Amino acid sequence: MNGVANDHVLIFDPYTAGHHLEHLSHLVRYEVSRETGRRLSLVVHPDIDERCPDLVADSRASENVDVHSLQSEEWEQIRGSSNLLGQSVAEWNLVRTYGHDLQVDRCILMEMNVLQFALGLPLQPVDFDVDGILFFPYVRIDCEDQSPLKRWLCWLEKLRKWGQTEWMLRNTCLQTIYVLNDSEAAATLREIHTTDVFTPLPDPVPEWEKSDNARDGQMEAAGEWSEDRTHFLLFGSLRTQKGIRQLLQAAEQLAPSDASRMGLHLLGQPKNEWETQLPRRIERLRRVRPGLHLHYEGRFLSNVELAQAIEATDIILAPYQRTEGSSGVIGHAARHRCPVIGPSTGLVGSLIQEYQLGITINATSPSAIRRAMINLVGEQKIGDEEKMMEYVRERTPDAFASALLDELP
Template sequence: MRPHLLIFEPDPRGHTCEWIEHLLAAAPTCPERPILSLVVAADLAGLLGDAVARVPAGQVRVVALTDREQALCTHRRLSVSAFSRWWTMRRHLRRTGATGGVFLEFDHLSLPLALGLGTSRPVSGVLFRPSVHYGTFGPDRPTVKERLRDSRKEVLYRLMLANPALRAVLSLDPCFPEFAWQRYRHGEKVAALPDPAFPIPADSPAADPAFMADIPAGRTLFVLFGELTARKGVMPLIEALAMLPADVAGRIAVMIAGRLDPALRPAVQHAAAGLAVARPDIWFRLEDRRLPGEELARLVGRSDVILAPYQRFVGSSGILMWAARTHRPVICQDYGLLGHLTRRHGLGLTADTTDAGALAGAIALAARRGPAALGDPVRMAAFAASHTAEHFALTLLRAALRDPAQAIAHSLSPAPRIASK
């Protein structure tokens, strides 16, 4: 029987549309040639029309979630959204006749799985934020809240991996699978999944977009972009800029581009206005909107240093992929996976970005040394080459279609060895 996967995603924001487009492009080349049922948010279903049209007839089916299903699956209370996603997956597995299901966001599904809830067909999912192994990355002092978080995850992971309904856990953290294999019974269900580098649009505008027109020539351009929430470090960055010495302030330009979280917007706008008065020698701009891919590609191409001053963020980030693809060094948090990848692959500088003084020191060092001294272009290129969209999509499809041992054997990015605890 031809395999049939149900791809489930109720949240239309962020990476999801791009990820599904990657899966649609790879499905016809996958040896098993699976049928894909896309059970997705209605807004997302509308965005996928062109990508679906490029897939051979009969290989893709699109099912839009009802308003009620989407509301429950994206509920603010994580327990509500977790169980809603679980039961919605079960219902659509029956309706579509799929032979397996894939959750594109899996972290909160650990609770229903740990409680032993089952399905008629095996399910897999993409795990974004494992953090129980962060102590293997080097010395760190986790907070009490972080220790409690990881203790809870440790229990949930052990229990969910024992659930026979779970086929594979695809980890965006390349270090977690080896940790799981050594530490957990049924850890062989965990496999590495390369976070795909964003494809740079081929049809970028010939000239800079209007918002970039007044970026001064001769200054080192630092850029922070993406969905700008508190964890992205916008406020600590503005605080750090106010602390820069005069010889650095006069030679840099800083652009923050992306949609600000509405809850954060008043504070950021107030801080930016204060910075303009206190430090007019710093060229600083805030572009508060989500940039189309073409404009973002142009901005990254114009940049000298990419800023990722996350606040003890857990998981990976597409910003590292953008930077590596374009050979732009990053200034990144020293904590967790992001700091580990930055150091391991020569992607730039790491600092305690929760400390505005330390962040200011990293920016000053980058301005004085120059961007070329911050990263290793050869290692950046190798890192980006191992995170292609095709690699991501085929790894996910193979893991969801095969048993865990086969998924590990076919993984193209094996996790590095780490010491067991």
């Protein structure tokens, strides 16, 4: 395939959480705005009309962009799988079916991690090229500074993921594997697996709509963003990997005099065990540290609301427990010139340090998080705003879409 304008490209992404809908929207808007003559067919979640009506509306502006919602029984094939191997095969079967029926030239798997097992199976090759985005590359997993048992288990995980990657690479239809936001990992993977299929992909930083004065929003009316405190914000999916447990422990360890100078904002939908645990932990925190201004909204906020919150806050909290993947949080923080507290390890730590986006710590330690928060109270200059803007300029939504649709390696 040569990447000419009349290629028919299948975009396969049946999920809606996190970055999924945002990434799909970037591709649709890019294609509609350019009218390259290329045909784009998206295979997406059954409830796409309800969950992302703007994407569907944008697609209707071009006769070359089609949105195909999975049928409920097709979605059940994925969701009903009892294990990841079954899910992998179910997804790949849908890719093969849609790719064949739509007669595409190329398929882009918007998240190929689960599909690695099925991609390596000795099945009949498909008659189209396959590309995909690989998240959380194993070469970024840091096994140092752990107990002997944890270090051993960590290396076993890296070995397993090395094997998964080798297995996936058996598929001769694979042309390009995009590594999100990590040119170093892409180069390392090329060397380890002696193949040129790995290439970096910019993690897009969109520009959210915001009000003229972020402090005039609903949250300001509720008195959430007072000027006499330093405000810390954790947003997005509130789950274990985001460091919510360590953050709550850090907040409980604050001295009352330090807590009285801070506002802590937890804005996002709790996930998994935190759906029930988080409300209880917040009530406990209110009891033990009544001087801390604690603001919790257990729902996904709109882009406008999040833009208001980031503009109003002083420090973004990003104490990731797994650091080998990219982070949309640090991109949004950089766009708003808001410094972050993040991990010192992995890709996230490397990006924070390279672009001077804030400070890095041992994010697995509640004491380290607590000390960082105390040290930053009242600080006026954290990070480098010019470097923050450089980070954003290198990761525009158009750069992301162009790399996937136009710049075939």
